[in-house]
Amino acid sequence: MTKKANCKSAIVILQSATVIRILIAGVGNVLRGDDGFGVAVAQALNGSSHLPAGVTVFEGGIAGIPLVQELMDGYDALIVADAVERGGAPGTIYIIEPDIADPASLDPTALHASLADAHYTEPSKVLVLAKALGVLPPTVVIVGCQPAGYDELGAELSDEVKSAVRVAHNRIESLIETLNLQQTA
Numbered sequence: 001m002t003k004k005a006n007c008k009s010a011i012v013i014l015q016s017a018t019v020i021r022i023l024i025a026g027v028g029n030v031l032r033g034d035d036g037f038g039v040a041v042a043q044a045l046n047g048s049s050h051l052p053a054g055v056t057v058f059e060g061g062i063a064g065i066p067l068v069q070e071l072m073d074g075y076d077a078l079i080v081a082d083a084v085e086r087g088g089a090p091g092t093i094y095i096i097e098p099d100i101a102d103p104a105s106l107d108p109t110a111l112h113a114s115l116a117d118a119h120y121t122e123p124s125k126v127l128v129l130a131k132a133l134g135v136l137p138p139t140v141v142i143v144g145c146q147p148a149g150y151d152e153l154g155a156e157l158s159d160e161v162k163s164a165v166r167v168a169h170n171r172i173e174s175l176i177e178t179l180n181l182q183q184t185a
Contacts, residue, residue, distance in 0.1 A: 022176055030130055034148055036157060038164075039082065046059075056161075064123070083146075084096070093167050095144075098140055100124075143168050
């Protein structure tokens with residue numbers, strides 16, 4: 001008589017949980033009223049417990065070079081929070097997917113003029129520099145807010161823009177969720 005071994009086989013499927021690396025950069029000048037919107041958003045996000053693994057929040061202020069240096073760590077997506085002049089009502093939030101020029105296609109004189117600022121305080125110039133260095137992530141989104149004013153030195157955020165910080169915070173959390181879903185699809 002032969003005895004059959006009573007054996008259960010199990011198949012284990014391992015899924016690698018790929019974590020998408022997202023940099024959220026809050027930019028702007030906190031000394032110029034609503035221009036500090038992006039930094040206020042970064043500060044709000046830093047206090048959030050809802051950000052998933054792989055998300056880094058960076059307060060860039062008006063210095064673009066540190067942002068480019070941070071991008072050198074390698075990210076899959078960049079979300080920039082900033083005040084943007086679009087002609088809307090103060091506090092209006094805009095989601096913008098910028099068209100960033102290929103530095104190789106620019107006239108050398110125009111490229112030099114664009115990148116001559118040693119501080120790179122203008123986000124569009126920072127993005128061109130990051131692209132030229134090959135560190136710009138494939139996905140870039142700007143979460144912009146229409147300012148009420150940014151000319152008065154030492155002014156605080158206007159009431160409309162203060163309220164928009166929470167809206168931007170929620171939109172950024174939604175963008176992160178969408179980016180993570182796209183990664184797993």
